Amino acid sequence: MLSKQLNNGVEIPVLGFGTYRLLGQDAYDIVTEAIKVGYRHFDTATVYNNEAEVGQAILDSGIERESFFVTTKLYNDDQLGHDHIIQTFEKSLDLLQMDYVDLYLIHWPLPVSKESWKALEEIYKSGKARAIGLSNFEIEHLKLIEEIATVKPMVNQFERHPYLQQNELHDYCVEQGIVCEAWMPIARGEANNEPQLIDISNKHNKTVPQILLRWQIQSGYVVFPKTKTLTRVQENFDIFDFELNAAEMEIINSLDSQTRYGTDPRKYNFVE
Template identity: 45%
Template sequence: MIEHLQDTVTLNNGVKMPGFGLGVYKVEEDVAIDSVKVALNNGYRSIDTASFYENEKGVGQAIKESGVPREEIFITSKVWNDEQGYEETLEAFDRSLKKLELEYLDLYLIHWPVKGKYKDTWKAMEKLYNEGKVRAIGVSNFHVHHLEDLMSDSQVKPVIDQVEYHPHLTQEKLRAFCEDNDIKLEAWAPLKRGRLFDEPVISELAEKHGKTPAQIILRWDVQNHVVTIPKSTHEHRIKENADIFDFALADDDMRRISRLNKDERTGMNPDSFDE
């Protein structure tokens, strides 16, 4: 478990990745520039973007303007659904790298498991990985059966499965599978887009620990060994989200939060998403 904002987890290929970072889902480009700079200036070292977010150029500009050395920053991007396929993925990667104005990516993910395409997409990502253009490759929004299918004839095991994960969607089967297979689980929408803050258990624990509901939820993530990338565009919230390393939730606190599970999503189900 990470103990500080810049602490890392070790991926199954030996690459170290910060266990906590900033997500910039669909943040407008000019806002993304400011948000990323605020995060980097306040100690964040992991930034998660995607071609679908349409802000890679802004993220790249923020990295340059931040003054933080490139090698200290862990940058993730993703290949979108209509970019999947072998040649298409190679081209999509080049576009992302050009927009970010980077020489390499730290992590590249398949954004969704597009049926009939994600295996060819993965072969392209293996090529990028073997050529040293990306330090690690993984997936996003994959169920257990998608992971099993992908790994049945792949050369490189995914290092990450980035999925919707929060107290209303604890994904215990998937979390156990990933743990057994040395794949890190990473949470998007860890705060369920703010829809968890009025949960009585969360409110009670926030009062008990002198923290905000968001901090309680993010601490639950960290203590569950889940890599976490909350999105925020406000400086005080970016700082607040990272202020979770000066307290701990008791085992009973953790169990009470986990019992809030409803298998309830804010996003699409990977088995029935609109490709």
């Protein structure tokens, strides 16, 4: 599996498996299947309510913990000060049945996120998170964290797909040594009928989602598609046996329309 190096030297696989909206037995079964296919990078969060199932599937695989890269996130309702954040993190570890996570993120920017970041720094320095970072932080949010950070964020995860390419945010993160992760990397299937993407997919004998995942990775992003369909678990994994050429990359780059399908982070009024 290809990986990228974070600014602290930790390696993160460029392809992961997203677990948003996977619950209960479904979550366990899909993660179990993903492990069989070859995924070793899993993205969860407290608000997903599936940390226990993700952790159990990893434990039951019989594969050593060190072979996996596991991310979880601190949600808005738990940004309630140092002590509460530490307790929330420890609860996540308990649910995952792990001694550490590979990456711990603040899920959304809030006015209190500067204080929250100090708690994440403490978690990082304790060794219980190999890396820490942010999710859905715009440039103005990142700058406020930079004002107080003694540990630089290692990752910023945000919505990114052909119709919302976030180039300015990406370039700023790269300048700051922050690796970018793309959630909603295939635009919820909204791009599946895009004629230009269909043409590219036919040339490579791949599906449009596979083309978009490959585009994301060649653009420098870490991606973690999610699916409840077993066949697509394998399909999303099979993106390392081809490359897009410069002309194909440019065609996809030209589709940007600044169309956001998820929540706008600015609605959280992080900037006071």
